[in-house]
Amino acid sequence: xxxxxxxxxxxxxxxxxxxxxRFAAVEEHVRDCRGCAERLDxxxxxxxxxxxxxxxxxxxxxxxxxxxRLAAEAAPARRTAFDIVRSVLNWPSLGLGAAVAAxxxxxxxxxxxxxxxxxxxxxPVDQNVGVQIAFGVDRDVKDVTFDIKLxxxxxxxxAKGQPVNxxxxxxxxxxxxxxxxxxxxxxxxxxxxxxILAIVRKxxxxxxxxxxxxxxxxxxxxxxxxxx
Amino acid sequence: xxxxxxxxxxxRRARNxxxxxxxxxxxxxxxxxxxxxxxxxxxxxxxSDVVQEALVKVYRSLGSFRGDADFFVWVSRIVRNTxxxxxxxxxxxxxxxxxxxxxxxxxxxxxKAEQEELQHIVQDCIGQLSVKLREPLVMYDIEGYAYEDxxxxxxxxxxxxxxRLNRAREALRQKLIGQRHKLAGWIEIPDDxxxxxxxxxxxxxxxxS
Numbered sequence: 001x002x003x004x005x006x007x008x009x010x011x012x013x014x015x016x017x018x019x020x021x022r023f024a025a026v027e028e029h030v031r032d033c034r035g036c037a038e039r040l041d042x043x044x045x046x047x048x049x050x051x052x053x054x055x056x057x058x059x060x061x062x063x064x065x066x067x068x069r070l071a072a073e074a075a076p077a078r079r080t081a082f083d084i085v086r087s088v089l090n091w092p093s094l095g096l097g098a099a100v101a102a103x104x105x106x107x108x109x110x111x112x113x114x115x116x117x118x119x120x121x122x123x124p125v126d127q128n129v130g131v132q133i134a135f136g137v138d139r140d141v142k143d144v145t146f147d148i149k150l151x152x153x154x155x156x157x158x159a160k161g162q163p164v165n166x167x168x169x170x171x172x173x174x175x176x177x178x179x180x181x182x183x184x185x186x187x188x189x190x191x192x193x194x195x196i197l198a199i200v201r202k203x204x205x206x207x208x209x210x211x212x213x214x215x216x217x218x219x220x221x222x223x224x225x226x227x228x
Numbered sequence: 229x230x231x232x233x234x235x236x237x238x239x240r241r242a243r244n245x246x247x248x249x250x251x252x253x254x255x256x257x258x259x260x261x262x263x264x265x266x267x268x269x270x271x272x273x274x275x276s277d278v279v280q281e282a283l284v285k286v287y288r289s290l291g292s293f294r295g296d297a298d299f300f301v302w303v304s305r306i307v308r309n310t311x312x313x314x315x316x317x318x319x320x321x322x323x324x325x326x327x328x329x330x331x332x333x334x335x336x337x338x339x340k341a342e343q344e345e346l347q348h349i350v351q352d353c354i355g356q357l358s359v360k361l362r363e364p365l366v367m368y369d370i371e372g373y374a375y376e377d378x379x380x381x382x383x384x385x386x387x388x389x390x391x392r393l394n395r396a397r398e399a400l401r402q403k404l405i406g407q408r409h410k411l412a413g414w415i416e417i418p419d420d421x422x423x424x425x426x427x428x429x430x431x432x433x434x435x436x437s
Contacts, residue, residue: 011394039401043331048403049350052370052374058262069284075245076290132296176292183295 001025006036010043020171122187122214128161131211133182133198141175145201146182153194153215154186174198186217231299239299242292257300260371267366268311270355284312298377300338305381308363315359317342349408353403361396364389369397 239247265275
């Protein structure tokens with residue numbers, strides 16, 4: 001290795017952020033090259049100084065000043081689609097159990113995309129499953145309507161992870177450029193091949209994607225309100 | 229790293245207008261956010277104002293927070309953007325940044341005076357770096373953000389983050405070496421080899437291939 005190859009990666013050498021082969025090459029080079037060895041030592045000293053920089057604490061009045069500023073604030077902007085969904089869907093429970101599945105739905109408002117059914121791994125009856133629905137757009141899109149509909153054998157769950165008699169959630173919102181992920185937690189309440197239908201609408205355009213959720217096993221528990 | 233369930237619950241409550249929940253949510257983050265702002269702005273008083281302003285923006289924008297993101301990283305990005313806005317405003321006002329660093333950085337304090345003098349020189353040199361170079365240096369080498377977090381905060385890919393960090397370190401090395409006369413007695417060049425100087429980023433881990 002030559003000096004001009006070693007110099008740009010001395011920092012990563014100190015961070016041990018190099019593949020083993022390149023790391024060994026730099027190590028060998030600085031052993032033989034006095035200039036690079038000095039440079040490495042200087043850099044090491046610089047990093048030690050950065051590490052030793054004090055971490056100032058926030059002024060004691062910052063929290064109080066923030067409190068006063070917030071007092072003058074209205075509630076945050078209207079509740080978003082995601083908030084409404086989350087209040088219904090217990091989204092922190094996405095990681096429940098081993099039956100968490102993820103499916104990505106990319107909805108492109110401009111241009112035609114075929115609706116493709118995505119099948120997730122089968123889940124046992126009475127077990128919650130988390131599905132991530134990703135809405136992807138290449139620019140910000142405002143005033144969009146979202147719909148998530150469940151077929152008969154699936155139910156949304158509440159904050160405690162218990163099924164509720166809700167099979168359709170609809171809200172208005174906006175899609176930000178890039179990917180917006182909505183985690184959805186549902187429970188399979190009876191065996192069968194059920195689906196989650198996610199629809200996004202903008203004016204006269206609509207795109208829908210079907211996520212198929214196979215539910216296996218025997219029905220063992222009922223639903224609130226005597227269903228199931 | 230995603231936000232914790234506790235954070236998510238506080239966010240849910242704050243979105244519904246529960247300001248106490250919001251204050252509970254951000255209280256543990258204040259020191260780190262303030263540290264980031266101080267290091268980027270080089271000014272203690274302005275940093276405090278900027279963090280406060282940024283947190284009000286965070287409160288107003290809670291509706292757009294994505295639950296699969298790391299709340300701290302999201303807030304850090306808003307703080308960083310607010311810092312940039314303030315720096316641009318200062319340029320428009322033709323203001324020179326004034327060094328009003330916190331007391332712990334005040335070189336006039338008695339005791340540890342030499343160490344603080346050294347810190348002051350380092351701070352001076354960091355302050356001379358462009359914002360573009362200062363950001364990754366401050367975040368990675370001082371504030372301890374991970375590459376991936378910096379990548380999200382600055383909206384840069386990992387390679388660019390590492391490249392800028394490397395350039396920032398090299399620029400800082402050159403500036404500090406250029407101040408050798410002030411640093412006499414402080415620079416102790418170790419023998420050679422990796423990990424002998426006690427530098428904070430040197431570890432004994434075996435590099436991955």
